[in-house]
Amino acid sequence: MTRSRTLETWQLRARFAAALSAMYGAEVPAYTTLVDVSSDVNRDYVAAHPDAERLGTLDRVTAERHGAVRVGTPAELAEVADLFAAFGMYPVGFYDLRDADSPVPVVSTAFRPVDATELARNPFRVFTSMLATSDPRFFDSDLRPRVERALADRALFEPELIAQARAITAAGSCDVEDAEEFIVRAVDAFALSRQPIDRSWYEELSTVSAVAADIAGVGRTHINHLTPRVLDIDDLYVRMAARGIAMIDAIQGPPRWSGPDVLLRQTSFRALAEPRRFREADGRVTDGSLRVRFGEVEARGVALTPAGRERYDSAYAELTGASDPAAVWSRHFPASDEELAAAGLAYYYGGDPAKPVVYEDFLPTSAAGIFRSNLDADATAAEVTDDSGYSNDWMAGAIGRDLLDPYALYEAAAQQTQEISV
Numbered sequence: 001m002t003r004s005r006t007l008e009t010w011q012l013r014a015r016f017a018a019a020l021s022a023m024y025g026a027e028v029p030a031y032t033t034l035v036d037v038s039s040d041v042n043r044d045y046v047a048a049h050p051d052a053e054r055l056g057t058l059d060r061v062t063a064e065r066h067g068a069v070r071v072g073t074p075a076e077l078a079e080v081a082d083l084f085a086a087f088g089m090y091p092v093g094f095y096d097l098r099d100a101d102s103p104v105p106v107v108s109t110a111f112r113p114v115d116a117t118e119l120a121r122n123p124f125r126v127f128t129s130m131l132a133t134s135d136p137r138f139f140d141s142d143l144r145p146r147v148e149r150a151l152a153d154r155a156l157f158e159p160e161l162i163a164q165a166r167a168i169t170a171a172g173s174c175d176v177e178d179a180e181e182f183i184v185r186a187v188d189a190f191a192l193s194r195q196p197i198d199r200s201w202y203e204e205l206s207t208v209s210a211v212a213a214d215i216a217g218v219g220r221t222h223i224n225h226l227t228p229r230v231l232d233i234d235d236l237y238v239r240m241a242a243r244g245i246a247m248i249d250a251i252q253g254p255p256r257w258s259g260p261d262v263l264l265r266q267t268s269f270r271a272l273a274e275p276r277r278f279r280e281a282d283g284r285v286t287d288g289s290l291r292v293r294f295g296e297v298e299a300r301g302v303a304l305t306p307a308g309r310e311r312y313d314s315a316y317a318e319l320t321g322a323s324d325p326a327a328v329w330s331r332h333f334p335a336s337d338e339e340l341a342a343a344g345l346a347y348y349y350g351g352d353p354a355k356p357v358v359y360e361d362f363l364p365t366s367a368a369g370i371f372r373s374n375l376d377a378d379a380t381a382a383e384v385t386d387d388s389g390y391s392n393d394w395m396a397g398a399i400g401r402d403l404l405d406p407y408a409l410y411e412a413a414a415q416q417t418q419e420i421s422v
């Protein structure tokens with residue numbers, strides 16, 4: 001057998017996702033439990049449901065993960081974009097979590113493979129948030145320059161790593177001999193830093209928002225969760241509780257009901273305290289702990305059209321406090337894929353309701369809920385006008401790349417008659 005001398009970007013992506021998962025599992029043992037339980041749930045679900053793999057094969061679903069990272073500046077976000085491009089992951093969509101019910105001072109995009117073949121090969125994606133330091137509701141004229149100086153003084157990535165990523169992107173592949181080191185360095189950039197944390201700075205930022213402290217109060221970034229996908233999230237929830245892992249109160253997204261699953265349902269367990277070192281005001285280094293890395297799991301359903309999404313948003317708004325969420329849901333959504341397809345509410349390959357196009361993106365309300373589940377207090381926002389100008393176009397300009405429109409991608413997928421399998 002001849003061994004190919006280069007690896008394509010999707011092979012790098014698959015290796016990167018697996019290596020991140022190994023690192024995270026070694027550092028956050030509860031994640032390993034979550035992955036084990038997820039695999040059990042998926043195996044049992046496929047055994048009991050003949051059509052289970054319509055939303056993805058057991059192999060794809062079991063390998064599937066998303067991660068989340070948070071950075072501080074447009075320049076850092078641009079470097080993340082260059083790094084992820086080497087793995088065939090491109091920015092899709094713009095999420096403004098400052099608008100959420102409990103605002104988070106970040107703007108975000110998701111880096112992911114975009115075409116059906118690439119998604120089928122490996123769908124790894126990373127929700128990536130940037131601290132909104134220009135928004136005066138969170139950062140006043142005293143704090144903002146100090147945050148920006150702290151961020152300007154750090155480097156998240158070695159210059160060689162980004163240079164290598166750009167070279168791989170340009171070539172579309174990487175020599176086998178170079179791949180391992182590239183991936184080791186990339187994974188290392190997202191491991192938890194062991195550097196002492198300036199306690200008073202971290203605490204000052206925490207009064208604005210725990211997310212601001214997590215981003216700008218430390219010298220590095222880190223993967224703050226890695227999320228496996230399951231075919232039955234209700235079953236997962238029960239099994240995790242039975243193992244003594246306390247999940248947040250609710251599953252975010254649509255309720256459990258008898259009709260088709262749409263978009264995304266997610267749940268998480270709260271970050272566990274991890275030992276960290278602190279630098280005190282008098283220069284001493286002390287031991288302490290922080291809770292920043294958590295566990296999350298998700299179930300994915302069919303992607304909704306803009307009309308379907310409007311339906312989703314009104315149904316979702318009615319769920320708060322509802323005594324029978326499934327009944328609320330059934331007033332808004334038809335109970336079968338045939339009806340969803342006929343009403344133009346969801347995407348299906350070739351319009352065939354037996355072949356759903358799976359939702360590959362995120363939801364701002366769930367994302368804000370996920371952030372929030374790990375915060376002890378909400379961000380404090382001052383009553384001043386936001387003149388930061390953050391928007392989809394702003395972010396595209398800041399990273400020098402278009403943010404792809406998720407609807408255009410689903411539309412293109414639905415034009416194909418068949419889900420790609422590889």
Ligand code: OOG
Pocket residue numbers: 067068069070127129224266296362363366367368370371
């Ligand atoms: C990102 C939260 C968003 C999701 O699954 O909606 C997210 C973060 O905590 O940085 O990952």
Ligand code: NI
Pocket residue numbers: 066067068127225227296370
């Ligand atoms: Ni997540």
